[in-house]
Every structure is written in structure tokens, then in C-alpha cells.
Amino acid sequence: MTTLPDDAADHGAATGPPRHPRHLTVVERTPDLRARAAELRELKARLRAGSAAPTDAQHAKGKLTAYERLDLLFDDDTFTEIEPLRRHRCTSFGMDARHVPGDGVVVGWGEVHGRPVFAYAHDFRVFGGSLGEAHAEKIHKVMDLALTTGAPLVALSDGAGARIQEGVTALAGYGGIFRRNAAASGVIPQISVILGPCAGGAAYSPALTDFVFMVRGTSQMFVTGPDVVQTVTGEVIDHDGLGGADVHGDRSGVATFVCDDEKSCLDDVRYLLSLLPANNREEPPAVAVTDPADRRTDRLLDIVPVDTARAYDVREVVAEIVDDGEVLEVQESWARNIVCALARIDGHVVGVVANQPASMAGTVDIDASDKAARFVQTCDAFSIPLVTLLDVPGFLPGTDQEHGGIIRHGAKLLYAYCTATVPRVQLILRKAYGGAYIVLDSRSIGADLSFAWPTNEIAVMGAEGAVNVIHRRAVAASADPDATRASLVADYRAELMNPMHAAERGLVDDVIDPADTRRVLARSLAMLRAKHRPQPVRKHGNAPV
Numbered sequence: 001m002t003t004l005p006d007d008a009a010d011h012g013a014a015t016g017p018p019r020h021p022r023h024l025t026v027v028e029r030t031p032d033l034r035a036r037a038a039e040l041r042e043l044k045a046r047l048r049a050g051s052a053a054p055t056d057a058q059h060a061k062g063k064l065t066a067y068e069r070l071d072l073l074f075d076d077d078t079f080t081e082i083e084p085l086r087r088h089r090c091t092s093f094g095m096d097a098r099h100v101p102g103d104g105v106v107v108g109w110g111e112v113h114g115r116p117v118f119a120y121a122h123d124f125r126v127f128g129g130s131l132g133e134a135h136a137e138k139i140h141k142v143m144d145l146a147l148t149t150g151a152p153l154v155a156l157s158d159g160a161g162a163r164i165q166e167g168v169t170a171l172a173g174y175g176g177i178f179r180r181n182a183a184a185s186g187v188i189p190q191i192s193v194i195l196g197p198c199a200g201g202a203a204y205s206p207a208l209t210d211f212v213f214m215v216r217g218t219s220q221m222f223v224t225g226p227d228v229v230q231t232v233t234g235e236v237i238d239h240d241g242l243g244g245a246d247v248h249g250d251r252s253g254v255a256t257f258v259c260d261d262e263k264s265c266l267d268d269v270r271y272l273l274s275l276l277p278a279n280n281r282e283e284p285p286a287v288a289v290t291d292p293a294d295r296r297t298d299r300l301l302d303i304v305p306v307d308t309a310r311a312y313d314v315r316e317v318v319a320e321i322v323d324d325g326e327v328l329e330v331q332e333s334w335a336r337n338i339v340c341a342l343a344r345i346d347g348h349v350v351g352v353v354a355n356q357p358a359s360m361a362g363t364v365d366i367d368a369s370d371k372a373a374r375f376v377q378t379c380d381a382f383s384i385p386l387v388t389l390l391d392v393p394g395f396l397p398g399t400d401q402e403h404g405g406i407i408r409h410g411a412k413l414l415y416a417y418c419t420a421t422v423p424r425v426q427l428i429l430r431k432a433y434g435g436a437y438i439v440l441d442s443r444s445i446g447a448d449l450s451f452a453w454p455t456n457e458i459a460v461m462g463a464e465g466a467v468n469v470i471h472r473r474a475v476a477a478s479a480d481p482d483a484t485r486a487s488l489v490a491d492y493r494a495e496l497m498n499p500m501h502a503a504e505r506g507l508v509d510d511v512i513d514p515a516d517t518r519r520v521l522a523r524s525l526a527m528l529r530a531k532h533r534p535q536p537v538r539k540h541g542n543a544p545v
Contacts, residue, residue: 047084047101054125063196063218064262066106066121069156072266073119074110081108083138100126103134104159107142109151112273115285118146121156124196129159131202136173143180150279152189154269157206158196174201181208186381189276193269194219194255195262197239207254210378211272211330214245214255215265221248246333253334253371272328275342275349277382284349284384291323293346293522300514304391306455308431308462311357314339314389317429318352321345321387321518327352330375335367336360340375342384346522348529351379353440354389357430364436365396366409372440373412376420385423385525388441393462394434411544414439418446419541423528425521428452428508433461443507448531449524450508453517458502463493 048067049055058065064072070079085101104126109118120139122129131139146153162170184190185208192206193213198221206212206221214221222243229235229242241247249258257272259265277284303316319325322343329341337360341352353372355362364372379386395406417424417439426440426447437458441447452458460466467475467488478484502508512520 043101044084050123050125058125061218062261063124063158065125066123066156066158069121069195069262069266070106070108070110070119072263073154073156073269074112074117075114079108079110079119081106083107083141086134086138102126103132103138104129105131105135105138107138109142109145112152112270115273115278116149116151117154117273118142118149118151119154119156122159122196124158124160127160127163129196130161130163131159131170131173132163133169133173135163136170136176139173140176140180143177143184146188147180147184150188150281152191152273152276152278153184154191154193154273155205155209156193156195157198157202158194159202160197161200161202171201174205177205178208181205185210186280188279189273189382191269191272193265194221194245195265196220199223199225210381211256212248212254213257213259213265213269214248215259215262216245218262219245221254249331250333253331253367256330258333268328272342275328275344280381280383282383284382286347286349287344289323289344289347294519296515297321297518298515300517304429304453304455304514308455308457311361313358314354314356314362314391314429315341317389318343318354321521322350322352323347331371335365335371337362337365338368338372340372345387345518345525348525349384350387350525351375351384352387352389355392355440357391360396362392363394363396364392364410364413364439365401366404366406369406369409369413373409373416376413376416380416380420380422383422385528386420386425386441387521387525388424388426388447389429390426390432390437390440391429392433392436392440393431394436408544410435410439414445415541415543417441419543420446421531421533421535423525423531424448425524425528426450426508427517427521428456428458428502430455431457431459431462433457433459443509448528451520451524452499452502452508452511453514454499454511456499456502456508456511457493458507463489466492 050065055065086103087101102123104123105120106123107120109116111117120142143153162174181190190209191211191213192209194206195215196218198206200223203221203223220239220243226237226239226242229237245255245258248255257268259268275284297320299320300317303320304312315327315329318327318339318341322345327341327343329339331340337356339352339354339356343350343352353375376386395401395410424441424447426442426449428450430453438444443450467485471488475481475485475488499511503511
């Protein structure tokens, strides 16, 4: 019951403070509210814990629950869940007796390294994490919040696809997710973490996001499963062989990162988020570093051989240049002939693209073109400056490449660089031949600055190939073809491949001592932070596909 104050009383004689005439003194409701609050806490605790059998089954597969994953993703005690009590409305196929609060997905927001991040996580313990109408609407809600507030979105995928009992409404739910993925593309970072099965239409949402993580042994992605493949083609293959983490990490390029377990995977997600801005209107987060920006890089003199025919690992060059040697390489096991990585120079995030002489002599092929083009576009979308390290003999020749569309795929890389508006610095380590030199951010396609080491060779092609074309008849008619070819090669190299040739003709801004590389890059990037390049008025470009 409640008690009203006596309005006829002599308020001037009251011993306490004046009371509003409408003041209500609650006498009996408080115990009821406390009981209700306790019941609510108990209900939410039960939802989080889940049933014992499904939880044990999840752990037996080496997998964590949705809540355990979110605990690893977010800073301690920062995750706020929304719509935890939402349930489906389906009454068909016995679903009217299976109303589980949450409907198989946990959504909300929290902080990662003190910065807001939104997330949704499929709960495989509830309907196998399958997507129905209510499930999809929860995801739509958190995606809309991420986009309107300008914060990254992380999707923890572990679901059985569309909920068959709900029919086409489930498919429409996927459509809403795809549309939001496309709307958020280039506006906020979108990260997909595959922690279980991801089949059918569900596989397309990760493909629309910026980065895809997978875990060996538990993650699978495919459009049609092994049973369908066997029925249609007669091929017998298991889930991992069809769409496991290593398949997509090594062969298809779908997985940006492949990890050994869920904890290390989510640690890597947190690290990636520390390198990305919250949205396309912000700069990537800068940090204070103890590694001096003007540190000499004398070790580079020993890493890179002068002989252009000798291989080396360009990742050692990258590690020597960046802060404290810390590098996050993307798609590490796919298209190994080109290296794409995020790192910091003088505390500021940069994207590094580098030819890898240790793989396929550093030539650019179809896969390398796709890998680098996607990386350049991602960096440009999120204001991450680009540093391109060249040691490239050209595009990979061969009928497989030509028939596979190397022209089209190479054009993707060319288009990505030509349209990139972020600061761009090119550095030629050794050789830079032909169209590959032009495509990999040369001055002619818009690099802000280009530098070269004294070992650089910028040319249409290597000296040997050039002599075979230019002097083919003279060599054939010579009494000593080998000696004649060697002499002509030396002449060509001296005239057109002299290390100072490019600087004399304005193709590079300077020829630098390799030991000064870090200092030169740091100063150049610092100057270019004020760069602004207005965009043409158009609906959008028509990029090669």
C-alpha cells in the first residue's frame, strides 16, 4: 500500500524538510521489486549458462559458448547485451513448444582497448545457432547501431544456416544482413570470425566484410556441403577438406587470418581492432613508441643481396623498417609471392605491400593481384597510408595466367592504386620491370613519393630479355653469340638500368642509403598526413571484377 501526506497539516511546524504535495511514500512495493529483480537476475544467469548437455557438447568439440567468446573479445565487464529475452514466433513443426529466450544469438556492444565495438555471436546451443526471423532482427538491430554510431562490428559465426522451420522468412533475414554489410562497407570496419559451420547463404555475409578469421579444426565455410557435392558430382569429401580453415587460408584466399584455437583467434581480433579506426571519418589510432623514427636500418644492407637473381625473405625487410618489428600479415598463406601487412611507423598505422622474391621470384600473378588490390582498397577506405616495396621482375607469364584473366585481375590492382587517396610512398629495393612496376604504385599512377635504393633497376624488362628482343639478329649473326650477348647486356644495363637513371629522369624522388630507409619513410609519411585529394563527382567508379 502507499501513504499520501496530509495536505491539511501545518507544514510550517514540520520538523523535516518540506515535502511535495504529490509525494508518495512506498511501503510495500519495495520487497516485491527486489524479488522481481532477483528473479530477472536468475533468469539471465540461466540463459547465459545454458543447458548442461549442449554446453558440454560444445566444449567437447573444442569450442567455446557465445558468452565465453564475447568475454574474450571485450574488455572486462564492458559488454552490454540487448534483446536477451527475445523469442521466435514460429508455431510450425513443434516450434510452439520450443521458445528459448535469446533465439540463438547474443547481440550487444562493449569496449576493446577502451573503444566501442558492436558484436553478435551465434549460440550453437540454441537451435544450432540457426537463423530465424527474430534471430535476424536482433542482428539487424546491432548492425544498424554500429553503422549509425560509427563503431566496428564483429560477427562471431557458429550456426547451422537458415532455420528450416521458418521457411522464407529466414532467407529474408539473411537478405537484411547482406544489405547492411554492403551499406557499412568502407564506412565501419567489419570483421567476421568463423568459429563453427558457416554454410549456404550464411557464407556470403563474411565474404562481404573486411576481414575473415577462421580456426583450424572447427571452422568450415562452403556454399554447398559435402552431401550435396557427392550427390551432384560423385566426389566424396569431408567438411574440413571442402571448406576448412586451411583450405580457405591457403587455396581460396577467403580467410584473411587462420588461427590454431579460439583464444588466440580472438586475441588477434583485438589486436587488429587496435590498428583500425572506428569509422571512415577517423584516423587510425596512433600510439607512443620507444623505437626511434630515425633509427638506422643497417641490417637491411645484409638482408637484401645485390645479385637480383638471389632470393631473400622480404618480411625481414618489413620487420626491420616498422616499429619494434611488429607486423600483422594478412592472407599470409595465400598468394605468398606478395606480402600485405599492417604495422606502425613512428606510432602511426601503415599498410605495407611488398613483392616476395622468396616465392615465385616475386612475380605478380592472378592471386597476388587480387590479394593486393583488396588490401589497397581496405587501407584506402580506412585512411591507412600505403608503403609499397618493389622487387618485381614482372607479371607471371604463361597460358594459364593469360587464359585465367591476368589482364582483368591485374587491372584490379591498378584500379585500386589509381583511386587510392591516402598517402602513398613507393620504395624500389632492387628490380622494377615492365607493367608490374607501373601497377605497383609508380609515380605515374599517383604515388606521392618514390624512393629507390642504389641497387634499383627500373626498366621495361631485364637486360637479358631486352637484348634478346633488340639485338636478336646481331647475336645470331655473331661469330661468338654468347660473348656478343654478354657485351650487349652489359651495355644495356649500363645505359638504361643504371641506379641513377631513374633519378636523372625524375622517375624517383631520391636514391637513398638503405640504412636511412626508416627515417626517410617516417619523415615522408609525417609530411603526407595533411594530404587531401578531392574526389570527382560521380556515383561510383566501375572497377574491374
